[in-house]
Amino acid sequence: MSRLRVHNFAISLDGFGTGEGQAPGRPFGHAGERLHEWMFATHYWYAMGGGEGGGTGADDAFATMHGQGIGAEIMGAGKFGPPGWQDDPGYRGAWGPNPPFHSPVFVLTHRPRPSIEMRGGTTFHFLDASPADALKQARDAAGGLDVRLGGGPTIIRDFVAEGLVDHMHVVQVPILLGRGVRLWDGLESLEEAYDIEAVSTPSGVTHLTFTAKGR
Numbered sequence: 352m353s354r355l356r357v358h359n360f361a362i363s364l365d366g367f368g369t370g371e372g373q374a375p376g377r378p379f380g381h382a383g384e385r386l387h388e389w390m391f392a393t394h395y396w397y398a399m400g401g402g403e404g405g406g407t408g409a410d411d412a413f414a415t416m417h418g419q420g421i422g423a424e425i426m427g428a429g430k431f432g433p434p435g436w437q438d439d440p441g442y443r444g445a446w447g448p449n450p451p452f453h454s455p456v457f458v459l460t461h462r463p464r465p466s467i468e469m470r471g472g473t474t475f476h477f478l479d480a481s482p483a484d485a486l487k488q489a490r491d492a493a494g495g496l497d498v499r500l501g502g503g504p505t506i507i508r509d510f511v512a513e514g515l516v517d518h519m520h521v522v523q524v525p526i527l528l529g530r531g532v533r534l535w536d537g538l539e540s541l542e543e544a545y546d547i548e549a550v551s552t553p554s555g556v557t558h559l560t561f562t563a564k565g566r
């Protein structure tokens with residue numbers, strides 16, 4: 352069975368998955384790049400940019416799992432673009448002409464539009480659908496591979512609440528954001544549904560893995 356997986360989702364100590372004040376060129380608002388500095392130092396990240404170098408330790412080993420065995424992604428409207436992107440009929444996402452997904456990507460939005468085919472195998476599809484229906488469509492498109500739930504915090508929370516997420520890798524970063532969108536609000540007793548493990552690395556982050564019990 353194709354699994355629904357979350358990878359490299361970074362939160363602050365106070366649980367925020369993004370800051371306040373998203374705008375073009377500021378996808379994390381006042382958080383800036385602080386949630387992902389651990390990842391920018393990895394070989395995985397350098398290689399994504401076509402470069403050499405970067406650390407090959409534990410942070411890299413976790414980061415690399417992001418793309419393994421993935422055939423489609425689901426993301427929220429807040430990840431696809433800054434507030435108001437739905438008002439721009441020419442908007443094509445925040446990643447340029449060759450986005451790093453290389454697979455079908457299903458964008459959940461209450462204002463859907465026709466699909467957009469990008470270079471490198473990424474096609475953005477826009478869905479106004481329940482989490483379960485969106486997952487069914489993404490699974491059909493994933494060709495037997497797993498589906499990644501790319502964020503942001505709102506849709507991850509919604510899919511977890513519906514019991515749809517099989518595996519989750521959350522990275523707790525030692526910063527306090529104070530404001531933004533929290534990942535865990537409204538969820539409780541996650542430990543009853545998931546086996547949870549934690550690994551802290553020299554960069555100062557803690558990798559948390561959540562594996563759904565009995566799946």
Ligand SMILES: NC(=O)c1ccc[n+]([C@@H]2O[C@H](COP(=O)([O-])OP(=O)(O)OC[C@H]3O[C@@H](n4cnc5c(N)ncnc54)[C@H](OP(=O)(O)O)[C@@H]3O)[C@@H](O)[C@H]2O)c1
Pocket residue numbers: 359360361362368369370373378379380386426427428429430431459460461462478479480481482501502503504505506507509532
């Ligand atoms: N920390 C990380 O590792 C990480 C990773 C990825 C992204 N992010 C950040 O997360 C932020 C975005 O997160 P977010 O929580 O604000 O938003 P989000 O989870 O990306 O998207 C939520 C939005 O998606 C639409 N939506 C959700 N469920 C829907 C459904 N069932 N049907 C139709 N539309 C639905 C709604 O938008 P509309 O009503 O407007 O259509 C809703 O406001 C960005 O700042 C991004 O940079 C962080």
